[in-house]
Amino acid sequence: MDAAPILELRDVTKAFAGTTALHGVSIRVEPGRIVCLLGDNGAGKSTLIKVLSGYHQPTSGQILLDGREIRFAGPRDARKRGIATVHQDVGSIPLMSVGRNFFLGAELTKGVRPFHHLDTRNANRIAIEQMQRFGITRITDGDQLVGTMSGGERQVLAISRAMYFGARVLILDEPTSALGVKEASYVLRMVSQARAEGVGIVFITHNASHAMAVGDRFTVLIQGRVAAEFARGEKAREEVINLMAGGEKIAELEEELAIE
Amino acid sequence: MTRLIRRPEFGAFAAFVLTYAFFAVVTSGAGFVSVNGTAGWLNLAAELGIVAIPVGMLMISGEFDLSIGSTVGAASMVVALGTSFFGLPIWPAIALALVLGALIGLVNGLAVVKTNLPSFIITLATNFVVLGATMGFSRLIANVTSSSIVQSESARAVFAARWGQANVSILWWLGFALVCGWLLGKTTFGNWIYATGGNLTAARGAGVPVERVKVILFVLTGFAAAFVGVLQGVQWNSGNSTYGMGYVFQAPIVAVIGGVLLGGGYGSVVGIVLGTAIFGVISTGIFYTGWSTDWVNLFLGVLLAAAVLANNYVRRMALAAR
Amino acid sequence: MSGLNQRSGRLVRAVSGVALAVAVAFAAAPVSAADDGPIIAVSGPLSWPFFAAVKQGFDDAAKQFGVDYQYVAVTDTANMTSDYPRLLQQAISRNPRMLLVGEFFPDGMDPLIKEATAAGIPVLIHNSGQTLWEQNGSIGFIGEDPYQMGYKAGEIQAAKGVRKGLCFNQVPGNPTVEARCTGYVDAMKKAGLETVYQTIGTGDATNPQAMLQAIKGTLQSTPDIDGIYTLNAVPAISALRAVEEVGRKGEVVIGTADLSNEVLEAIKAGDIAFAMDQQPYLQGFLSIQTAKQFLDYGLHPIGHVKTGPLVIDSSNVERTLEVNKQFSGVRGAS
Numbered sequence: 063m064d065a066a067p068i069l070e071l072r073d074v075t076k077a078f079a080g081t082t083a084l085h086g087v088s089i090r091v092e093p094g095r096i097v098c099l100l101g102d103n104g105a106g107k108s109t110l111i112k113v114l115s116g117y118h119q120p121t122s123g124q125i126l127l128d129g130r131e132i133r134f135a136g137p138r139d140a141r142k143r144g145i146a147t148v149h150q151d152v153g154s155i156p157l158m159s160v161g162r163n164f165f166l167g168a169e170l171t172k173g174v175r176p177f178h179h180l181d182t183r184n185a186n187r188i189a190i191e192q193m194q195r196f197g198i199t200r201i202t203d204g205d206q207l208v209g210t211m212s213g214g215e216r217q218v219l220a221i222s223r224a225m226y227f228g229a230r231v232l233i234l235d236e237p238t239s240a241l242g243v244k245e246a247s248y249v250l251r252m253v254s255q256a257r258a259e260g261v262g263i264v265f266i267t268h269n270a271s272h273a274m275a276v277g278d279r280f281t282v283l284i285q286g287r288v289a290a291e292f293a294r295g296e297k298a299r300e301e302v303i304n305l306m307a308g309g310e311k312i313a314e315l316e317e318e319l320a321i322e
Numbered sequence: 323m324t325r326l327i328r329r330p331e332f333g334a335f336a337a338f339v340l341t342y343a344f345f346a347v348v349t350s351g352a353g354f355v356s357v358n359g360t361a362g363w364l365n366l367a368a369e370l371g372i373v374a375i376p377v378g379m380l381m382i383s384g385e386f387d388l389s390i391g392s393t394v395g396a397a398s399m400v401v402a403l404g405t406s407f408f409g410l411p412i413w414p415a416i417a418l419a420l421v422l423g424a425l426i427g428l429v430n431g432l433a434v435v436k437t438n439l440p441s442f443i444i445t446l447a448t449n450f451v452v453l454g455a456t457m458g459f460s461r462l463i464a465n466v467t468s469s470s471i472v473q474s475e476s477a478r479a480v481f482a483a484r485w486g487q488a489n490v491s492i493l494w495w496l497g498f499a500l501v502c503g504w505l506l507g508k509t510t511f512g513n514w515i516y517a518t519g520g521n522l523t524a525a526r527g528a529g530v531p532v533e534r535v536k537v538i539l540f541v542l543t544g545f546a547a548a549f550v551g552v553l554q555g556v557q558w559n560s561g562n563s564t565y566g567m568g569y570v571f572q573a574p575i576v577a578v579i580g581g582v583l584l585g586g587g588y589g590s591v592v593g594i595v596l597g598t599a600i601f602g603v604i605s606t607g608i609f610y611t612g613w614s615t616d617w618v619n620l621f622l623g624v625l626l627a628a629a630v631l632a633n634n635y636v637r638r639m640a641l642a643a644r
Numbered sequence: 645m646s647g648l649n650q651r652s653g654r655l656v657r658a659v660s661g662v663a664l665a666v667a668v669a670f671a672a673a674p675v676s677a678a679d680d681g682p683i684i685a686v687s688g689p690l691s692w693p694f695f696a697a698v699k700q701g702f703d704d705a706a707k708q709f710g711v712d713y714q715y716v717a718v719t720d721t722a723n724m725t726s727d728y729p730r731l732l733q734q735a736i737s738r739n740p741r742m743l744l745v746g747e748f749f750p751d752g753m754d755p756l757i758k759e760a761t762a763a764g765i766p767v768l769i770h771n772s773g774q775t776l777w778e779q780n781g782s783i784g785f786i787g788e789d790p791y792q793m794g795y796k797a798g799e800i801q802a803a804k805g806v807r808k809g810l811c812f813n814q815v816p817g818n819p820t821v822e823a824r825c826t827g828y829v830d831a832m833k834k835a836g837l838e839t840v841y842q843t844i845g846t847g848d849a850t851n852p853q854a855m856l857q858a859i860k861g862t863l864q865s866t867p868d869i870d871g872i873y874t875l876n877a878v879p880a881i882s883a884l885r886a887v888e889e890v891g892r893k894g895e896v897v898i899g900t901a902d903l904s905n906e907v908l909e910a911i912k913a914g915d916i917a918f919a920m921d922q923q924p925y926l927q928g929f930l931s932i933q934t935a936k937q938f939l940d941y942g943l944h945p946i947g948h949v950k951t952g953p954l955v956i957d958s959s960n961v962e963r964t965l966e967v968n969k970q971f972s973g974v975r976g977a978s
Contacts, residue, residue: 138529153527155520157588158513166517167528169510179508352865358889359864366857395850454719457691465700465973467691470905487889558852558881559906564691568847568854605845605854609861615842616816622845 066129067092068262069114069145069231074123076109083109085287086123090279091231091262096253098277099266100306106286107266111235114264115147116140146224147233150240154216156209160201163208164189164223192222196252214245218252225256232256233264238272250276270302282306331593334580337629338596338603345607354610361488367602368495370576371595373550373569375502376543378577378594382506383539384519384586385434385441390547390573392453393426394566397551398471399456402561405472407464412477416552423548424541426452431540435533449570456563468562471555481556491553495595498546503591515539519586576601579629600629683713683935684735685744686728687928688771689721693877694902694924697976698771701928702744709936713744724818725749732756742766742939744931745782747773748820754780768934770927772820774948783944786930788922788952794824796953797873797899797920798831804897804917806871808838810862814855814879816843821875824901828873840866855882856889863890871897877904877919884915903956903975905968911961921964922952924976 067090076084083106091097101107112118113125116134124131127143134140137147154163161182170181170188186204193201198218201211208216217237224232234253238246254276257263267273273280280297282290282305290297290305297305346355353359373390380387397419404415430448434441457467483490506512517525518532526532547566555561580597582589604625608618685702688695699715706713716735718727729752735743736756743760747753747769754776761767761781769777769785777785794811801809809832811825829839842862848854855878863869863886872887874880880900887896899918900907910916930949937943956964968975 137527141529153521153524155517155524155587157520157583158516162513162516166513166525167530169513171510179504180510180513182508349865352861354861354864362857362860362889366853369851369853450720453691457719461690461696465696466693467696468693468904554853560904562850562878564850565852567850569851570847572847605848606857606861609842609858610865612862612865615844615858615862618843618845 065092065094067126068128070124070126070129071110071113071120072124072126074113074120074125076113076118077121083286084113084120087283087286087288089264089281089288091264093230093262094257094260095278096257096263096265096276098273098280099264099283100268100270100273100280100302101283102268102306104285105283107283108235109286110283111147111233111264111266114140114231114233115145144228144230145233146227146229146231147235148217148220148224148237150236154208154220157207159186159205159207160193160211160219161186161189161204163219164192164204164226168227188226189219189223192226193218196222196255197248212245214241214248217241217249221249221252221256225259225261229261231262231264233266235266236268237265238267239269246272268306270299270306274299274302329590331581331590331596333632333635334593334596334600334629337579337632338600341600341603341607341625341629345603345610349607349610352610352612354607358487359610361486361492363599363602363606364492365487365489366606367598368489368491369550369553370569370572370601371495371598372491372498372553373543373546373566374573374576374598375498375591375594376539376546377573378580378582378589378591378597379502379506379515380536380539380543381574381577381582381584382519382586382589383515383536384522385536385539386574387427387430387445387540387543388442388570389426389430389445389448389452390543391567391570392449392451392456392563393423393544393547394551394554394569395561395563396426396452396456397423397548398555398561398565399460399469399563400561401552401555402469402471403460403464406470412472412474412556416477419552420545420548423544423546423551425544426548427541427544428537430544431537434540435536453563460563468560468564470560473556473559477556481553489557491557494549494553499591499595506591511535511538516587519583519588521587572601575626579626597629600625681739681741683711683742683744683932683939684738684740685713685715685928685931686732686735687715687717687744687746688748689717689719689724691719691721693904693973694976696973697924698746698928700973701925701930702932703928704925705929705932705936709932711932711936713932713935725752729753729756736760736763736765740765742768742935744768744770744935745773746771746787747776750776750819757782766935766938768931768938768944770931771922771924777948783938784934784946785948786934786951787927787948788950790820790823791827791830793901793920793922793953794827794829794873795831796827796955797824797901797918798828798835800918800955801828801871801873801897801899802832802835802837804871806832806837806897808840808866808869809871809873810840810842810859810866810869812855812859812872812874812879812883813841813843814849814874814876816846824875825873840869850878852878852882855879856885859883859886860889863887863892863896870895872899874898874900875902876900877902877907880904880916880919881906881910884910903964903968905965908956908961908965908968911957912965914958918955918957920953921956921975923954924951925974926951 069091071089073086073088075086099107113120116137116139165185170185171178172181173179189204196218198215237249278294280292281288377387400419400422401415404410405412430445433444460467514530514535517530518535554565576597577594578584579600580593608621687698690696716731718724728749732753733756743765757767757780767782769782771787774785774789811828813825815821832839844858872883874883883898887893898916901920903919903921907919934944
């Protein structure tokens with residue numbers, strides 16, 4: 063019923079000296095689907111992101127890209143193959159303009175060598191267009207410094223940038239966690255739009271409501287293991303929260319506090 | 323209006339207008355605003371400005387170069403000893419001096435990139451090494467630490483020509499400013515400079531070759547310092563290993579006055595040029611006032627602090643401007 | 645005894661350890677001059693052509709008289725006031741046979757010299773410290789008084805008809821150099837003439853362009869200045885250019901302390917009136933010669949040996965230039 067996955071982890075274990083961060087984790091990233099990766103702090107989410115984006119090699123297990131086993135030489139290699147990671151701090155440069163940030167590392171130029179120079183006007187135009195496509199209408203000047211934009215707008219900039227440069231898989235690391243309600247809704251709307259365009263998305267969060275709002279499939283990590291896997295609509299929000307917290311503890315806590 | 327304020331050089335421009343107007347008023351009648359008075363502070367600013375531009379660009383990329391001081395002196399000594407002691411014609415000696423400057427920059431750059439130590443410390447060390455080596459070798463070779471330069475007409479025409487009292491160095495300053503301004507503001511390389519200093523991890527993540535950017539800027543800085551050494555040597559007819567020592571701190575200071583952020587990532591060549599001009603106006607203008615010169619340092623310090631505060635304020639406004 | 649030893653063996657061992665450490669410390673302190681210790685010259689920074697000539701004098705005399713000596717000086721001139729006492733302290737702790745000291749910073753250096761002479765190390769002062777050597781136990785002084793040098797410059801300018809003189813100090817805060825200006829100002833005052841004292845920002849002391857612009861500014865704001873006294877050869881050339889740029893070449897009498905080829909050529913051309921030479925080479929040469937004679941025979945000149953100021957003007961500049969070309973470094977000019 064599902065399309066063939068773009069990126070797949072099979073039984074991946076990642077061990078560091080002394081500790082094992084991931085135990086036999088399997089995960090499938092399909093085009094036009096959002097996989098939500100849920101888990102409390104220290105559950106192994108960041109290690110998983112680093113394996114997916116090529117920073118870490120798995121200790122054992124396989125990574126498959128388009129059904130074929132692959133070893134990423136590094137994050138650059140992964141990025142070149144269409145796997146884009148947008149981190150929580152976004153990695154934008156606050157004192158540079160929107161246009162310059164958008165094309166950093168892949169600058170638009172015009173003119174003949176050695177006198178070719180930045181095509182600022184087109185860069186600004188494209189950057190603004192791309193952001194507007196994802197619903198950011200407040201930013202109209204490509205010369206505006208990124209430092210003057212809100213956290214949500216920066217997330218949108220980073221994601222639209224990844225999309226523009228042909229990402230097939232988007233790994234979004236806590237894109238909404240530092241944002242207010244309104245800001246977070248920008249980003250969530252954009253994520254679902256990216257899904258509509260056929261991109262496979264890994265959405266990492268510890269906010270169950272945000273996950274439930276956009277996710278197609280859910281994977282809950284606890285202490286480096288997949289504790290639960292389910293599809294949209296299979297579990298209620300409270301259930302998911304309890305799962306993330308490691309069982310019934312939240313409910314117990316609620317009872318305890320209610321008695322007092 | 324906000325567009326204007328948002329430019330990094332806006333604060334420096336405002337500070338320049340204010341300081342110039344101030345000195346124009348308090349020195350009235352002493353000829354500070356005359357053609358010759360103007361040529362005077364421009365001559366001073368030009369020599370500092372040629373080296374301050376690449377130093378400022380280096381600061382935008384997040385690095386310092388304190389070795390420029392001794393590189394200026396070393397270059398002047400290479401030309402002096404080359405022509406007066408080894409009997410080289412002046413042009414090969416000048417070429418040698420410029421190559422030496424670029425090499426010092428290359429060593430600085432590679433050392434900074436390979437060791438990841440703060441460039442402040444590394445280039446401070448290089449500053450001493452180059453100064454010591456210049457003196458040591460000069461004494462060993464010719465038993466001097468400063469020496470006359472054997473001139474040629476062509477060298478004087480290129481490095482020491484004058485129109486009235488304006489030195490050709492002003493044109494060189496303008497040339498450096500145009501080329502570097504284009505490089506920083508309009509090219510891919512310039513974009514990388516901003517990114518390297520603005521957020522090293524993000525720049526690296528976006529595929530910017532941050533190490534190469536830094537090394538190239540160090541080489542450019544070393545070259546510019548050597549260029550000033552040649553300029554001063556030919557102009558004053560002698561090499562001296564201590565030429566340029568004042569630039570070690572003056573160059574970063576004028577860059578900061580011109581709106582370059584000490585921590586990197588922000589600034590412009592126009593700003594650095596204006597910062598240098600402010601420094602030239604202050605440090606020359608004060609002598610036209612006839613006030614007691616014991617206050618020179620105090621005055622310079624206060625004006626510099628004021629300029630930096632004004633800049634800081636303007637930058638905050640820029641970041642707040644929507 | 646043995647009982648005590650047994651009971652407190654640890655204590656005894658500890659005490660004797662301390663005693664040994666104290667003995668070592670005493671051995672390191674200068675008790676008296678060792679016969680085989682080095683002759684150490686604590687003198688000026690070699691980046692200055694002036695001290696390069698002093699060292700040349702030291703070296704030539706050392707060779708001629710078969711004396712071994714070591715030259716120590718700072719390389720970084722930023723903190724000389726505190727660096728020189730430290731340098732002298734290190735030299736004393738090496739227990740030298742004799743010390744040849746330029747007493748540039750008396751406040752820090754004089755107590756150390758007293759310590760050394762009290763411990764029996766013979767000290768000979770050169771270059772600076774002319775007023776101090778008799779009180780600190782040194783055997784003599786070879787050199788010249790910066791105040792007298794400035795005073796002489798003032799006298800010459802007054803005699804040449806200067807009415808308002810400018811003393812340009814490129815290194816404010818250096819007491820030796822400042823004494824030259826004080827001497828100049830006093831001599832001018834005595835002749836009933838006016839003076840202006842000018843300094844520049846730190847950092848510009850080695851920038852001839854900055855000095856040129858500073859002097860030019862002062863000449864513009866105080867146009868009745870008709871005499872300039874500079875304290876080094878580099879600002880002398882800046883002063884000459886400044887006078888040219890304000891269009892008053894030939895109207896302003898320029899004199900300077902110390903020499904350079906440029907200055908000598910300008911004296912020859914009549915653009916600079918005079919340079920005051922304190923013959924640095926002689927300060928070095930005579931120091932070693934005196935040290936040799938003192939160490940071998942106990943002989944030394946009585947009182948202070950003057951090496952300057954020798955006034956170099958149009959009458960003797962040709963010969964000076966010749967020597968300078970033939971024997972690089974000897975005149976302290978390059």
